[in-house]
Amino acid sequence: xxxxxxxxxTERQSMIAQKMLTTNKRQKTENISGKxxxxxxxxxxxxxxxxxxxxxxxxxxxxxxxxxxxFKEFLTHDKWDPEGEPSAYGVLxxxxxxxxxxxxxxxxxxxxxxxxxxxxxxxxxxxxKKVLKPVIELLVGIPSVVYGYVGLTLLVPFxxxxxDVLGFSLLAGGLVLALMILPTIxxxxxxxxxxxxxxxxxxxxxxxATRWQTIWNVVLHSALPGCLTAIVLGMSRAFGxxxxxxxxIGNTTKLPGGLLEPISTLTSGITLNMGNTIQGTxxxxxxxxxALLLLAMSFIFIVILRLLGRKxxxx
Amino acid sequence: MSVLTMxxxxxxxNNVNVYYGEKHAVKNxxxxxxxxxxxxxxxxxxxxxxxxxxxxxxxNDLVPSCRVEGSIIVDGIDxxxxxxxxxxxxxxxxxxxxRANPFFKSIYxxxxxxxxxxxxxNKRDLDELVESSLRKAALWDEVKxxxxxxxxxxxGGQQQRLCIARAIAxxxxxxxxxxxxxxxxxxxxxxxEELVMQLKDEYTIVIxxxxxxxxxxxxxxxxxxxxGELIEMDETGKIFTSPENEKTEAYISGxxx
Numbered sequence: 001x002x003x004x005x006x007x008x009x010t011e012r013q014s015m016i017a018q019k020m021l022t023t024n025k026r027q028k029t030e031n032i033s034g035k036x037x038x039x040x041x042x043x044x045x046x047x048x049x050x051x052x053x054x055x056x057x058x059x060x061x062x063x064x065x066x067x068x069x070x071f072k073e074f075l076t077h078d079k080w081d082p083e084g085e086p087s088a089y090g091v092l093x094x095x096x097x098x099x100x101x102x103x104x105x106x107x108x109x110x111x112x113x114x115x116x117x118x119x120x121x122x123x124x125x126x127x128x129k130k131v132l133k134p135v136i137e138l139l140v141g142i143p144s145v146v147y148g149y150v151g152l153t154l155l156v157p158f159x160x161x162x163x164d165v166l167g168f169s170l171l172a173g174g175l176v177l178a179l180m181i182l183p184t185i186x187x188x189x190x191x192x193x194x195x196x197x198x199x200x201x202x203x204x205x206x207x208x209a210t211r212w213q214t215i216w217n218v219v220l221h222s223a224l225p226g227c228l229t230a231i232v233l234g235m236s237r238a239f240g241x242x243x244x245x246x247x248x249i250g251n252t253t254k255l256p257g258g259l260l261e262p263i264s265t266l267t268s269g270i271t272l273n274m275g276n277t278i279q280g281t282x283x284x285x286x287x288x289x290x291a292l293l294l295l296a297m298s299f300i301f302i303v304i305l306r307l308l309g310r311k312x313x314x315x
Numbered sequence: 316m317s318v319l320t321m322x323x324x325x326x327x328x329n330n331v332n333v334y335y336g337e338k339h340a341v342k343n344x345x346x347x348x349x350x351x352x353x354x355x356x357x358x359x360x361x362x363x364x365x366x367x368x369x370x371x372x373x374x375n376d377l378v379p380s381c382r383v384e385g386s387i388i389v390d391g392i393d394x395x396x397x398x399x400x401x402x403x404x405x406x407x408x409x410x411x412x413x414r415a416n417p418f419f420k421s422i423y424x425x426x427x428x429x430x431x432x433x434x435x436x437n438k439r440d441l442d443e444l445v446e447s448s449l450r451k452a453a454l455w456d457e458v459k460x461x462x463x464x465x466x467x468x469x470x471g472g473q474q475q476r477l478c479i480a481r482a483i484a485x486x487x488x489x490x491x492x493x494x495x496x497x498x499x500x501x502x503x504x505x506x507x508e509e510l511v512m513q514l515k516d517e518y519t520i521v522i523x524x525x526x527x528x529x530x531x532x533x534x535x536x537x538x539x540x541x542x543g544e545l546i547e548m549d550e551t552g553k554i555f556t557s558p559e560n561e562k563t564e565a566y567i568s569g570x571x572x
Contacts, residue, residue, distance in 0.1 A: 199416035206374060207429040207485055208406040222419045
C-alpha cells in the first residue's frame with residue numbers, strides 16, 4: 001500500500017519536475033528581444049545626450065584652447081566686439097542680462113504663481129479645477145513667439161509712453177518671461193500643495209488655527225520643497241528662453257544699468273549673431289562658448305531640482 | 316448621594332441630528348457627558364459615533380454637505396450659535412485623530428504651534444509649556460534631548476502621544492480622541508491608555524474606540540451606537556456586565572459588529 005503510494009508520488013513528482021525544468025521558448029525570446037529594444041532606446045538617448053554635450057563642449061572650449069581667448073577675460077570683461085581690431089570677447093553683459101531677466105521674471109511670477117496655486121487648491125478648489133487649471137494648461141501651450149509678439153505690440157509701446165524711454169528693456173523682458181513661466185510655476189506649485197495630506201490641515205484646524213494660518217503655516221510649509229521646485233523649473237525655462245526675450249529686450253550689448261534700459265541675454269546673443277558668423281572662426285566659437293555656458297546653467301538647475309526632490313522625499 | 320452631586324455635566328447634546336447630504340448619520344441623540352471623566356463611544360463602523368464626536372468641536376463644518384441639527388451645549392453655551400468663535404471653540408475642545416498627523420516640523424514646533432497662534436510669544440513661556448505638555452503626554456523623557464529633531468523621526472506610538480501633547484498645549488477643557496490607538500501596536504496602545512487615565516483628572520475625555528476591552532479598561536461611561544442611534548449609555552461596568560438593551564448585549568458579547 002505504502003509502496004504504491006510512493007510510486008504514484010514519484011511519477012507525479014517527475015512530471016512536476018519536468019514541467020519546472022522546461023523553458024517556454026517564446027517567453028524566452030520575447031524576454032530577450034524586449035530587453036534588447038529597451039536597452040537600445042536607452043543607449044540611443046545616452047549617446048545623443050553625450051554627443052551633444054561633447055559637440056558643444058569641443059566647439060565652446062576651442063575659443064579658449066584654439067583661439068587663445070583667456071577664460072577669465074571671457075567671463076569677466078564687458079566688451080563684446082568679436083569683429084573689432086583687436087577683437088574682444090567679454091560676455092559678462094550677456095551673462096548678467098540672462099541672470100537679471102530671469103531673476104526679475106522669478107520675482108514677479110513666483111508670488112503670483114504660488115498665490116494662484118493656493119487660490120485654486122485651497123480657497124476655490126471647484127472653480128480652480130474646472131476653470132483655472134485648463135486655462136493655465138492652455139497658457140503653457142502658447143508658443144513663445146506669441147508671447148514675444150504680444151510683448152512687442154503692447155508692452156514695449158506702453159513702457160515707451162509711460163517712462164519716455166526706448167521701451168525695449170530689461171523690464172519688458174522680465175514681464176514677458178514672468179507671464180511665460182507663471183503657468184509652469186502655478187501648476188507645479190498647485191500639485192505640490194494638493195499633495196499635502198488632508199490630515200495635516202485637519203490637525204491644524206482642530207488646534208484652533210484659522211484657515212489662513214493653516215494655509216500659511218502648515219500647507220505652504222509642507223509644500224515648500226515643491227513650491228521651490230516650481231520656481232526653479234520656471235527659472236530654468238526663463239533662462240533658456242530665446243525668442244520671446246529677444247523680441248522685447250533691445251539686444252544692446254552692454255552691462256545692465258537699469259530696469260528701463262535695453263540689454264542682451266546669452267540666448268538672444270546667440271540667436272542674433274549666429275547667422276553672421278562662419279563656422280570655425282573665433283566669433284563662431286565664442287557663440288558656442290556661450291551655448292556651453294547655457295548648458296552648464298541648465299545642468300546646475302537640474303542639480304538644484306534633484307536636491308529639492310531628495311529633500312521632499314526625505315520628508 | 317454626595318458622589319452624584321459632585322458630577323457635573325460639561326457637554327450636553329439635545330436631539331442632535333447630523334446629515335451628510337441625504338444620509339442621516341446621527342439620529343436624535345441626547346446625552347450628558349460628565350466633567351473630568353472618560354466617556355467611550357462604541358459601536359460598529361458607520362454607526363455615527365465618529366460623526367457625533369466630530370460635531371463636538373465642529374470639525375464637521377469642513378464637510379460641505381454636512382448639516383447639524385439640535386443643540387450641543389458645552390459649559391452652558393450652544394457651540395453652533397453664531398456668537399461662538401470656531402477657533403476658540405476648538406481651543407476648548409481639542410481633538411486627536413485616528414492616524415497620528417504631526418506637522419512636518421520639529422517636535423518643539425509641533426507643540427508650540429497652537430500656543431503661538433493663540434498669542435503666546437514669550438520664548439520662556441513657550442519652553443515651559445512645551446515641557447509641561449510633553450510631560451503630561453508621557454513623552455518628555457523620550458524626546459527631551461531632541462526637541463529640534465523632526466517629529467517624523469518618532470515612532471508611530473510616540474507620534475500619537477506627540478499629537479496628544481500638541482492638543483494639551485492649547486490648554487483645552489475637553490479632549491476628543493477619535494480611535495487614537497487603532498493604528499498602534501499593543502505596547503503603544505497600552506501607553507496611550509495609561510495616558511488617558513492620567514489625563515482625566517484634568518480634562519474631560521471622549522474617546523471613540525473599536526476596541527471593546529479598551530473601552531472597558533479606561534472609561535467610566537460607555538455609549539453604544541447603532542445605525543446612527545444611541546442605543547444605551549450607562550456606567551461602563553453596567554454596559555459590559557448587565558446591559559439593558561439586548562442589542563448592546565449582542566454587540567459586547569461579539570455576536571455582531
